[in-house]
Amino acid sequence: MPEISPELLSSVIHPRQSDTHKGDYGRVLLIGGSDQYGGAIIMAAEAAINSGSGLVCVATHSINLGALHARLPEAMFIDWRDRNLGAMIGQVDVIVCGPGLGQSDQAIKLLQLLKVNLTGEQTVILDASALDLIAKNKELMPTRSKLIIMTPHQMEWQRLSQLRIPFQTDSANLAALRALVPGSKGVLVLKSNHTKVFDTDGNIYTNPLGNPGMATGGTGDTLAGIIGGFCAQFGGKVNSVLAAVYIHSWAGDLIGQDHYVVRPTQISALLPRLMKKVAEKL
Numbered sequence: 001m002p003e004i005s006p007e008l009l010s011s012v013i014h015p016r017q018s019d020t021h022k023g024d025y026g027r028v029l030l031i032g033g034s035d036q037y038g039g040a041i042i043m044a045a046e047a048a049i050n051s052g053s054g055l056v057c058v059a060t061h062s063i064n065l066g067a068l069h070a071r072l073p074e075a076m077f078i079d080w081r082d083r084n085l086g087a088m089i090g091q092v093d094v095i096v097c098g099p100g101l102g103q104s105d106q107a108i109k110l111l112q113l114l115k116v117n118l119t120g121e122q123t124v125i126l127d128a129s130a131l132d133l134i135a136k137n138k139e140l141m142p143t144r145s146k147l148i149i150m151t152p153h154q155m156e157w158q159r160l161s162q163l164r165i166p167f168q169t170d171s172a173n174l175a176a177l178r179a180l181v182p183g184s185k186g187v188l189v190l191k192s193n194h195t196k197v198f199d200t201d202g203n204i205y206t207n208p209l210g211n212p213g214m215a216t217g218g219t220g221d222t223l224a225g226i227i228g229g230f231c232a233q234f235g236g237k238v239n240s241v242l243a244a245v246y247i248h249s250w251a252g253d254l255i256g257q258d259h260y261v262v263r264p265t266q267i268s269a270l271l272p273r274l275m276k277k278v279a280e281k282l
């Protein structure tokens with residue numbers, strides 16, 4: 001089974017051309033952040049910005065507006081009850097849905113809104129509460145998208161796939177992934193201390209990096225944001241996902257060399273420098 005490699009990362013991240021503007025690096029909409037879990041969507045948005053998305057907008061509970069803009073003036077905001085959200089979903093390149101979304105009636109409405117407004121040309125990343133809601137009602141799974149990426153931890157995957165953690169074998173995971181996204185191209189990022197990535201073509205990759213300092217709330221939210229940023233900028237494809245998984249753990253390992261705990265926001269802070277090193281082959 002292939003390991004994700006530094007060569008793969010170099011094949012995805014390349015130097016930026018002078019004759020470009022923010023529109024060339026993709027628009028990401030992040031949906032999540034209830035009144036209880038605003039930090040999750042703010043961390044995901046920070047990761048999307050620091051991993052290079054040209055434009056980032058956050059659809060969240062209005063209570064999170066002040067914190068979002070204090071932390072990330074680069075991010076745009078839309079109240080997740082705003083009637084213009086449906087139109088906005090249709091206009092972006094990548095949607096990250098789930099970090100801190102919670103499981104309220106409003107969260108269910110947002111998944112329904114997402115499903116009906118997708119164009120078929122977009123990449124959708126489903127994480128956390130979005131996956132838990134789909135586990136309870138499979139009708140909420142988006143069906144019109146270029147690529148559907150799911151990023152569960154093992155318990156979220158147990159709820160979604162009905163595979164208990166000891167029975168999450170490669171073949172069972174592939175079958176469950178294909179069953180969840182019939183007719184669509186899908187990627188499963190099954191997160192653990194040894195994260196594996198599966199795609200509906202039957203490929204399986206392992207992530208050789210990562211450390212237990214990364215076992216901090218928000219590390220997965222940050223990964224969802226990086227996947228969003230990479231898909232927006234480098235294209236909605238499996239290699240963009242693999243590169244995001246790799247750089248997230250590489251950053252975590254660099255921080256972990258001299259920090260007992262790896263804060264997710266430190267991972268985000270390191271990304272622009274690591275991407276520069278890779279792009280310039282430094």
Ligand SMILES: NC(=O)C1=CN([C@@H]2O[C@H](COP(=O)(O)OP(=O)(O)OC[C@H]3O[C@@H](n4cnc5c(N)ncnc54)[C@H](OP(=O)(O)O)[C@@H]3O)[C@@H](O)[C@H]2O)[C@@H](O)CC1
Nearest residue numbers: 037038039040099100101102128129153154155192217218
């Ligand atoms: N700052 C914020 O706003 C943050 C908000 N967040 C938001 O909180 C919401 C709930 O998400 P969640 O992940 O915290 O809870 P849940 O889905 O119940 O999972 C925990 C259960 O699963 C089990 N478990 C087994 N294997 C596991 C594994 N490999 N990795 C992890 N867990 C594993 C685990 O087992 P135990 O710890 O009991 O041994 C436990 O029983 C969601 O919207 C999320 O985005 C977070 O992002 C954090 C930062």
Ligand SMILES: Nc1ncnc2c1ncn2[C@@H]1O[C@H](COP(=O)(O)OP(=O)(O)O)[C@@H](O)[C@H]1O
Nearest residue numbers: 153191192193210211212215217218219220221
């Ligand atoms: N012991 C560990 N070794 C390596 N990576 C870890 C370890 N514990 C957690 N991680 C990584 O941290 C992230 C945790 O994701 P998740 O549970 O969704 O966090 P959260 O929802 O709190 O943001 C995953 O990317 C996982 O691979």
Ligand SMILES: [Mg+2]
Nearest residue numbers: 128153220221
């Ligand atoms: Mg999570």
